[in-house]
C-alpha cells in the first residue's frame with residue numbers, strides 16, 4: 001500500500017506543474033506567444049519621411065491577422081495611423097482626417113481610371129502621406145463610393161504586380177495581408193529604398209511560415225497541398241516565386257522545384 005502511494009506520488013511529481021500556457025499573449029502583438037512575430041520586426045523601427053494612413057473597414061478588425069499592427073510597429077511611432085469606419089471622414093476622426101484630405105501632399109492608393117503609377121510621382125516634392133483603404137475589394141469600393149472627400153485626392157496605383165498579390169489571392173485571409181504588403185511596396189517606392197519592402201513584411205512571412213509549418217493555413221490552399229504533396233500540378237513559375245518568398249531564399253529553378261520537400 002505504501003509502495004503504491006509512493007509510486008503515485010512519483011507520477012505526480014513527474015508531471016510538470018506548470019505546463020506552457022498556449023493562451024499566453026504577447027504584450028506587444030497580442031498574439032499567443034507561440035505565434036508571436038515580434039522578433040521579426042525591424043529593430044529599431046524604421047524612420048520614414050512618408051506617412052501611411054489606413055482607413056479600415058470595421059469588419060476587417062475581426063478578420064485581421066493584425067498586419068496593420070505589423071506596419072505600425074515596424075515603423076517609427078506616428079508613421080502609420082489607422083482610422084476605422086465605413087465612411088471617411090466620420091464623427092470620430094473628422095478633425096484629423098479633414099486636414100489630411102485638404103493637403104496636396106496626400107495621395108490615395110486606389111486603382112481608378114485617373115490614378116497614376118506611384119513610381120511616376122515626383123518624389124522630390126514629398127514627403128507624402130499615402131492613404132490606403134483596408135478591407136475586401138467590395139468593402140473598399142463601398143468606402144470609396146460613400147466618402148466623397150476621397151474622390152478629390154490625387155490617386156495613385158502600383159503597376160508592378162508581384163508575389164505579394166499572389167499571396168493575397170491564394171491566402172484564406174485575403175485582404176488582411178494586402179495592407180502590410182501594399183504599404184511596404186509603396187514605402188519602398190516613396191522612400192527610394194527598395195529594401196524597405198522586405199524588412200517590413202518580415203513579420204508576415206514569419207507568420208506565414210509558422211502557419212505552413214503547422215498546417216494552419218486553410219486546408220485547400222495551394223501552399224498547404226503542395227507542402228503535403230497533394231497538389232497535382234507541377235509548381236508554376238509564380239507559385240514557385242511565392243514559396244520562395246515565404247519559405248526562404250531559394251533562387252534557382254531547381255531549388256524552386258524542390259521547395260515542396262523543403263518547405
Ligand SMILES: [Zn+2]
Nearest residue numbers: 026029036038
Ligand atoms: Zn509579439
